[in-house]
Amino acid sequence: MAKKKECVAMLLAGGQGSRLRLLTEKTAKPAVTFGGKYKIIDFPLSNCINSGIDTVGVLTQYQPLMLNEYIGNGKPWDLDRSFGGIVVLPPYQGAHRADWYSGTANAIYQNLRFIKRYSPEYVLILSGDHIYKMDYRAMLSFHKKSGAGCTIAVIEVSPEETERFGIMSARKDGRIYKFEEKPKNSSSTTASMGVYIFSAGLLMKYLEDDEQNASSDNDFGKNIIPDMLKNGEKLFAYPFGGYWKDVGTVQSLWESNMDLLGERPKFDLNDRSWRIYSRNYADPPHYMGENAYVVNSLINEGCEIFGRVENSVLSSGVKVEKGGFVCDSVIMSDVTIGRNAAVNYSIIDFGTNVGEGAMIGRPKEISKGITLVGGELCIPPFAIIPDDVSAGEEYINETLLAKECGQ
Amino acid sequence: MTVVGIIFSNIHDKNVPELTHHRTMASVPFGSRYRLIDFTLSNMVNSGINHVGVITHYNYQSLMDHLGSGKDWDLARRAGGIQILPPYITAFANPQNFLYTTRLEALKNIMSFITGCTEDYVVLSDCDVICNIDLVELIENHISTGADATLMVKSMYLTPNGAGDMVTVESDGDGRLIAISEYSAPAGGYADICTNIWVINRRFLESFVSEAIAYNYNSFVKDVVRKNAPVKNFRVYRHGGYFATINSMQAYYMCNMDLLDETVRKNLFGVSGRPVLTKVRNSPPAVYSDSARVTSSLIADGCVINGAVENSVVFRGVSVGKNSVIKNSILMQDTIIGENVTLNAVITDKNAVIRDGRTLSGHETHPFYIGKYIQI
Numbered sequence: 001m002a003k004k005k006e007c008v009a010m011l012l013a014g015g016q017g018s019r020l021r022l023l024t025e026k027t028a029k030p031a032v033t034f035g036g037k038y039k040i041i042d043f044p045l046s047n048c049i050n051s052g053i054d055t056v057g058v059l060t061q062y063q064p065l066m067l068n069e070y071i072g073n074g075k076p077w078d079l080d081r082s083f084g085g086i087v088v089l090p091p092y093q094g095a096h097r098a099d100w101y102s103g104t105a106n107a108i109y110q111n112l113r114f115i116k117r118y119s120p121e122y123v124l125i126l127s128g129d130h131i132y133k134m135d136y137r138a139m140l141s142f143h144k145k146s147g148a149g150c151t152i153a154v155i156e157v158s159p160e161e162t163e164r165f166g167i168m169s170a171r172k173d174g175r176i177y178k179f180e181e182k183p184k185n186s187s188s189t190t191a192s193m194g195v196y197i198f199s200a201g202l203l204m205k206y207l208e209d210d211e212q213n214a215s216s217d218n219d220f221g222k223n224i225i226p227d228m229l230k231n232g233e234k235l236f237a238y239p240f241g242g243y244w245k246d247v248g249t250v251q252s253l254w255e256s257n258m259d260l261l262g263e264r265p266k267f268d269l270n271d272r273s274w275r276i277y278s279r280n281y282a283d284p285p286h287y288m289g290e291n292a293y294v295v296n297s298l299i300n301e302g303c304e305i306f307g308r309v310e311n312s313v314l315s316s317g318v319k320v321e322k323g324g325f326v327c328d329s330v331i332m333s334d335v336t337i338g339r340n341a342a343v344n345y346s347i348i349d350f351g352t353n354v355g356e357g358a359m360i361g362r363p364k365e366i367s368k369g370i371t372l373v374g375g376e377l378c379i380p381p382f383a384i385i386p387d388d389v390s391a392g393e394e395y396i397n398e399t400l401l402a403k404e405c406g407q
Numbered sequence: 408m409t410v411v412g413i414i415f416s417n418i419h420d421k422n423v424p425e426l427t428h429h430r431t432m433a434s435v436p437f438g439s440r441y442r443l444i445d446f447t448l449s450n451m452v453n454s455g456i457n458h459v460g461v462i463t464h465y466n467y468q469s470l471m472d473h474l475g476s477g478k479d480w481d482l483a484r485r486a487g488g489i490q491i492l493p494p495y496i497t498a499f500a501n502p503q504n505f506l507y508t509t510r511l512e513a514l515k516n517i518m519s520f521i522t523g524c525t526e527d528y529v530v531l532s533d534c535d536v537i538c539n540i541d542l543v544e545l546i547e548n549h550i551s552t553g554a555d556a557t558l559m560v561k562s563m564y565l566t567p568n569g570a571g572d573m574v575t576v577e578s579d580g581d582g583r584l585i586a587i588s589e590y591s592a593p594a595g596g597y598a599d600i601c602t603n604i605w606v607i608n609r610r611f612l613e614s615f616v617s618e619a620i621a622y623n624y625n626s627f628v629k630d631v632v633r634k635n636a637p638v639k640n641f642r643v644y645r646h647g648g649y650f651a652t653i654n655s656m657q658a659y660y661m662c663n664m665d666l667l668d669e670t671v672r673k674n675l676f677g678v679s680g681r682p683v684l685t686k687v688r689n690s691p692p693a694v695y696s697d698s699a700r701v702t703s704s705l706i707a708d709g710c711v712i713n714g715a716v717e718n719s720v721v722f723r724g725v726s727v728g729k730n731s732v733i734k735n736s737i738l739m740q741d742t743i744i745g746e747n748v749t750l751n752a753v754i755t756d757k758n759a760v761i762r763d764g765r766t767l768s769g770h771e772t773h774p775f776y777i778g779k780y781i782q783i
Contacts, residue, residue: 036692037708075478076689269691270711280687282479284676285439285707287667288716292702298692301440301708313692 003083005055005118007140007197009048010111012104013041013128014061019249021390022374023349028060030128031067032253033332033350035260035269036300036315038278039070040247043133044126045077045086046276051136053124055084057114059107061091061100076279089114103218109207120200125220127194131256131267132244133274139238140197146174148236149202150228153195155240164246165191166221170237179229181221190237193244196220202233243267254347254370257313257330261296269298283316291322300333307337315350328364338381345387349375355383362387410458410546411487411526411609412451414444415513416534417464418603422654425776426756430469433461433534435653436739436757438666439707439722442473443653445685446539446675447532447604452480453681454542456530458487460520462513464494473686480684492517510627514616521613529612533603537662538650539675539683542606545644549606554642555635556607558584560599561650573654574601576643584641587628599643602650611639649674660754660774663720663737667703690723698729714744728763735771753777 017029024032030041041058048056056079060067067088074086089111091100101107108115108125115123122143124136134153143151157165162183169178169188180186206224210216216223228235243266245256259266269276283302288294292305299305302317307324315333320326323340332350337343339356346361347370354360358379361371369388373379377393383400385391391399416433426435433444444461451459459482463470470491476482477489494507495516507513514521521529528549530542540559549557560576576599577585587601615631624630635641649671651662665671676683690709695701700715709724714731721727722739728746735752738744742755745763752769755761756779765783769775777783 263696270694270709275689276691277689280689282682282684282687284672284683285705285721286693287672288701288704288706290703294695294701295699296697297695299695299706300692309695 003118005084005120007053007055007122007124007136008115008118008120009044009053009056009124009126009136010108010115011041011044011056011058011126011128012107013058013067014064014101014107015127015129016062017129017248020253021250022372022392023250023253023347024063025392026063026375027066028063028128029248031070032247033315034131034247034253035257036298036313037280038269038276040131041067041070041128042077042276042278043131044128045079046274047132047134047136048124048126049077049079049277050274051134053136054079054081055118055120056086057089057111058086058128059089059101059111061107064088064090070279072279077277084118087114103216103223104220105207105210105216105224106218108203109211109218112204112207115200115204123198123200123203125194125196125198129248130194130244130246132193132240133242133267133271133276134195134240134244136195136197139195142238143197143199143236146236147234149199149233150225151197151236151238152176152225153193153240154190154237155193155244157189157191159186159189162186162189162191164248166225167191168237174236174238176229176235176237179225179235181226190239192221193240202228250347250370250372254330258311258328260298260313261311281316289322292320302333321356329361332375344371346371346373348373351376352379353377354379355381357382359384361385408528408546408550409526410454410456410528410530410542410606411524412447412456412459412530412532413514413517413521414447414459414461414532414534415510416444416461416467416470418510418513418533419535419652419654420464420466422535423656423659425656425778426659427466429466429779431463431465431467431534432653434467434470434473435535435659436722437537437659438663439705439720441683441685442470443537444470444473444534445683446537447534448480448482449682449684450538450540450542451530451532452482452684454546456542457482457484458490458524458526460490460492460517462492462517464507464513467491467493475686479686490520492520509625511616511619511631512625514612514627515620518613518616518620521609521616524609526609529605529607529609531603531605531607533652535653536602536604536650537652537675538602538646538648539678539681540604540646540648541681542604545604545646546606548644549642552582552642553640554606555611555639556605557642557644558587559602559604559646560643561602561646562597563600565596565598565600573598574603575599576601578643582642582644584632584636584643586636587632589628599645600650602646602652656754656774656776657772660737660752660771664718664735664771666705666720667718688723714746714748722757737774756781759783 013030017024073080079086167186247253286303289306294309298313300316306322307320310327312329317334320337321339324337325342328345330347341358344361345364345367367387372390374392416431420427482489693710696713699712704719707723711726713729714727716733719736724741727744731748737754743760749766755777760782
């Protein structure tokens with residue numbers, strides 16, 4: 001008899017994440033660094049392996065180079081298996097047609113052959129843009145017990161946030177009777193987490209039907225779920241009580257990084273019962289210089305700190321030179337903060353060199369918004385980048401250097 | 408040019424008996440996140456050596472745990488890769504059923520490995536050589552001088568006191584090795600120190616090891632070097648960068664403290680294209696709380712720092728409680744320091760626990776060692 005997997009996970013990692021602006025210019029959202037040494041995709045992948053799900057298809061489309069390289073053979077998550085394991089599924093050229101993935105449902109539809117190879121009873125659909133720790137096993141047993149065709153993990157959000165999520169209304173037993181995609185005003189505040197479990201046969205049926213409908217957006221939230229509801233399928237909401245954050249915007253990415261700090265962090269990375277795995281590199285231990293002052297921060301390997309760091313998250317290989325100051329900021333890997341440079345309430349992407357005495361952002365209390373600095377840039381000495389801007393290559397060339405020439 | 412590496416993992420165990428009680432010299436923790444073998448193994452891998460035999464003797468469980476499949480050094484290979492060479496003991500009484508004690512006896516024990524190799528050259532290395540070197544240069548020098556064996560040496564200033572611990576090497580102006588003296592006269596001054604990193608033609612190695620088996624030789628220096636140096640082409644090659652070897656607990660302590668020096672760190676970890684590779688552990692980032700005060704220290708991932716740490720080397724997963732002051736100390740993996748603890752010149756082994764309010768101090772010339780799993 002052919003071998004089987006009870007549950008196969010499909011991870012949607014093809015989105016551009018345009019609201020992360022500069023951070024996703026060269027890389028897909030799931031490959032954006034989080035918490036210093038992780039990528040966003042580490043969270044769903046670690047959840048999978050911690051939940052005993054060892055077959056994961058990762059659907060990529062937008063800027064997949066870094067993501068593909070990062071995933072590799074899946075070794076860091078113990079997903080290098082001879083049967084199952086992790087498989088990257090890019091769009092492909094078929095015998096009859098070649099298509100980009102036109103929507104989340106279409107992406108799964110185009111890879112039904114991958115799912116069918118494992119003849120699973122259930123398919124878990126995940127997305128690569130949330131930070132959370134969740135036991136999918138518990139959700140799966142809820143799904144089995146309720147006899148649902150589809151179970152959607154849900155979380156309570158504030159009324160102002162409903163327009164960012166799929167909002168549903170459910171009866172006491174969890175059965176969903178109403179689903180609205182990103183409503184402005186809604187009576188319910190129960191939001192979809194983008195985590196679905198489908199009974200495999202039903203999923204295949206609805207995906208195939210959806211493909212026949214030329215006017216469909218081929219999207220789970222917009223098409224598949226409403227269709228199922230209309231046809232009276234059993235859809236259940238699975239309430240999730242833990243920490244869950246959508247890091248789709250610069251602001252929420254920053255907030256979520258800050259949630260790692262503090263005496264009792266809202267999100268604990270140091271949880272040995274639910275480890276988050278990531279691809280580690282052999283950087284040397286980090287060094288604290290003679291005058292270093294680091295408080296309430298996360299520091300990673302390869303860092304060298306000679307200045308002050310407060311309330312910040314530093315990725316690997318960050319160098320803060322003498323007199324340099326970093327506060328309320330998220331610094332990605334291999335960034336250098338020059339002598340006496342000050343970084344306040346900012347996110348700086350990888351490989352950027354902040355010149356001596358430069359001022360980036362304004363102190364959080366008086367800032368209008370987060371300053372975002374792109375990757376692999378050279379910020380000239382004594383440059384000033386104000387609050388609430390996205391400073392990419394163009395900004396540096398046009399605004400900063402032009403000013404210098406004018407002087 | 409094809410090269411195979413051979414590493415002696417138990418050599419010099421007796422130099423630091425406290426640290427090697429439960430482990431090999433090769434797996435002695437060093438520099439916040441490394442084990443000693445990482446340096447020589449990385450040197451080999453970074454120099455394109457993809458086939459490495461690791462000779463073990465006893466206590467090598469921790470070493471096997473560290474090396475695993477060799478994956479972290481890119482040595483999990485179908486062809487070549489890492490090979491652990493445990494003692495060769497059969498179930499039958501025969502003269503081979505003894506545990507070797509010397510370098511040459513160890514080589515005699517792995518004769519089948521040596522003859523089974525197809526490489527032209529062999530790099531022999533101890534496991535306690537802390538350096539980042541390009542072995543390609545050494546090997547090319549060996550080939551271009553037509554040597555049979557080349558020994559890497561390091562010029563060091565020896566005080567009359569310290570000279571007794573060092574093995575010194577004499578060579579002539581051409582770089583021809585004349586003699587190795589294991590207990591040199593305590594004269595002091597500059598001398599070439601033996602690093603125990605050798606490049607040897609594999610055929611030559613094979614011939615002198617089989618000779619050693621035939622005549623029951625057992626000293627590498629006495630029976631191989633002294634006999635062959637005058638008739639064969641034995642040469643020396645000087646290494647210019649940082650080099651240290653662990654020959655005492657004090658040396659272990661000082662070498663760790665050396666890493667707090669920027670030049671040493673650059674020399675070891677800052678060489679582009681030659682990273683020091685080690686087993687990666689999935690630790691979260693280090694956490695600094697509001698009460699953390701850390702200066703002049705190396706800290707690894709997974710630490711939680713609530714107190715003051717100064718001039719220290721801290722390994723992965725260490726936690727330091729509030730109002731504790733750690734100075735000039737080495738805290739190995741998963742050490743737990745409670746609150747209001749004061750430590751000075753202390754080495755804690757893995758999983759040691761120092762409870763609230765304890766004050767412990769050694770001296771830099773004689774650090775106070777606290778064993779694995781000890782609670783104080």
